[in-house]
Amino acid sequence: MASINGISKISFGNSFTSSIKNAGRRVYNAIPNFKPIAGDNMIGWIEKFGRKCSSAEQRLILGATAIFMQPAIDAHNKNVDEKTRKVSVARTIGKVIAGTLTGFLIRKACIKAMDLKMFKPSNAAKVSKDAYDQYKNAMGTIVALVVMSFTNFIIDAPLTKFITNLLIEEDKSGGKK
Amino acid sequence: MKNSGLMNDAFQWVSKKCGTFKNVILEKYGEQPGKMLVHTGVLGWILSSAAQVAAVVFNDKISKEQKVFLIPQEIADAAVNIVSFYAITNSVKAIASKLVKTGKLTTPAILDYLKKTGIKILKNSKDVSPIGKWDFDITKLSNFDEIEKQFKPFKNGVDVAASLLGSIISCNLVTPILRNEYAARQQKLALTKMHDKQMKNLEHPRGISMAEYQRRAYAKASGLKV
Numbered sequence: 001m002a003s004i005n006g007i008s009k010i011s012f013g014n015s016f017t018s019s020i021k022n023a024g025r026r027v028y029n030a031i032p033n034f035k036p037i038a039g040d041n042m043i044g045w046i047e048k049f050g051r052k053c054s055s056a057e058q059r060l061i062l063g064a065t066a067i068f069m070q071p072a073i074d075a076h077n078k079n080v081d082e083k084t085r086k087v088s089v090a091r092t093i094g095k096v097i098a099g100t101l102t103g104f105l106i107r108k109a110c111i112k113a114m115d116l117k118m119f120k121p122s123n124a125a126k127v128s129k130d131a132y133d134q135y136k137n138a139m140g141t142i143v144a145l146v147v148m149s150f151t152n153f154i155i156d157a158p159l160t161k162f163i164t165n166l167l168i169e170e171d172k173s174g175g176k177k
Numbered sequence: 178m179k180n181s182g183l184m185n186d187a188f189q190w191v192s193k194k195c196g197t198f199k200n201v202i203l204e205k206y207g208e209q210p211g212k213m214l215v216h217t218g219v220l221g222w223i224l225s226s227a228a229q230v231a232a233v234v235f236n237d238k239i240s241k242e243q244k245v246f247l248i249p250q251e252i253a254d255a256a257v258n259i260v261s262f263y264a265i266t267n268s269v270k271a272i273a274s275k276l277v278k279t280g281k282l283t284t285p286a287i288l289d290y291l292k293k294t295g296i297k298i299l300k301n302s303k304d305v306s307p308i309g310k311w312d313f314d315i316t317k318l319s320n321f322d323e324i325e326k327q328f329k330p331f332k333n334g335v336d337v338a339a340s341l342l343g344s345i346i347s348c349n350l351v352t353p354i355l356r357n358e359y360a361a362r363q364q365k366l367a368l369t370k371m372h373d374k375q376m377k378n379l380e381h382p383r384g385i386s387m388a389e390y391q392r393r394a395y396a397k398a399s400g401l402k403v
Contacts, residue, residue, distance in 0.1 A: 045285050045334075047330040047334045053337050058341055069349040069350060073353045077361070100252070121196070123203055137213065145220055152228040
């Protein structure tokens with residue numbers, strides 16, 4: 001009996017997932033095809049972006065957009081009182097600036113360090129230049145993550161605290177004026 | 178003598194393992210930069226979250242009682258960050274990848290290649306073509322190698338742009354909203370607990386009820402005249 005129940009549960013689960021999959025498939029097929037991307041410049045830009053945008057550039061773009069979006073979200077947080085909200089905005093700005101600066105510089109330096117012979121894989125000659133460049137980005141990012149597990153304490157945390165305090169103090173003096 | 182032999186063996190073992198690791202990374206991410214950005218992004222979140230948890234664990238200024246509350250809070254915060262980053266970024270990248278692979282998002286060169294292969298191109302809404310359909314996959318065509326050199330850089334570019342877009346949505350929009358919501362709930366819970374603890378130790382003067390005593394105490398504290 002137990003096994004029959006088990007089978008019916010499995011078959012129900014399978015039919016449920018397959019009906020979701022089918023619905024997704026129908027929705028996807030109903031979306032009209034996009035117009036082909038015209039212009040060699042645009043296509044060239046997309047290809048170059050894929051080749052050149054490493055995790056360092058990603059961190060920089062993420063930080064640049066974060067400075068506009070995250071403090072605005074914290075400033076509109078109605079769940080906390082005004083004083084907490086101000087501290088939270090200051091801390092977010094501090095975190096974004098400190099995290100972006102160290103994140104970008106360490107990733108960039110580690111990716112650059114991948115030119116050293118010791119990081120070259122034995123199969124490097126078998127792949128294209130593009131694939132090797134992507135390897136350098138990936139390996140550089142992994143090394144950077146190891147480095148950053150230390151710099152998170154040594155640089156990020158004190159820098160975040162410094163920027164946060166600076167912003168809170170500035171806000172207080174601005175209020176007096 | 179024996180020691181130097183052991184050291185030598187250990188060094189050789191480490192360098193062999195490192196060599197294997199480098200080749201695995203080359204094979205796994207050499208052709209898939211979008212995937213690499215998602216995976217290293219998740220790894221980055223895990224490490225920075227671990228640092229945040231460790232900062233609380235090894236902070237002598239935080240009491241044991243506070244740690245009991247703060248450590249699960251940091252872990253929950255980390256889980257929200259990691260899951261939302263992976264789910265959103267990976268989904269956006271997977272959708273973008275599917276659009277390119279099925280030919281829904283394409284370039285004139287790829288379309289020309291499909292036409293040459295004998296696949297019908299849509300000219301009006303009544304036409305039937307496999308291009309852009311769920312089960313169609315350009316990379317599975319038998320003569321894919323003819324377009325591979327143009328297709329792969331285009332797909333990688335779209336993948337990287339999609340990973341970036343996904344990470345902006347998750348890190349700068351979804352995570353801060355979820356985190357604020359979660360932190361506010363935790364704060365309310367902690368304040369209620371703190372309030373309950375204080376009330377447990379509170380004794381009201383004889384002759385008046387506890388509710389009346391609380392009302393008077395509140396009115397006095399807020400500067401209102403009863």
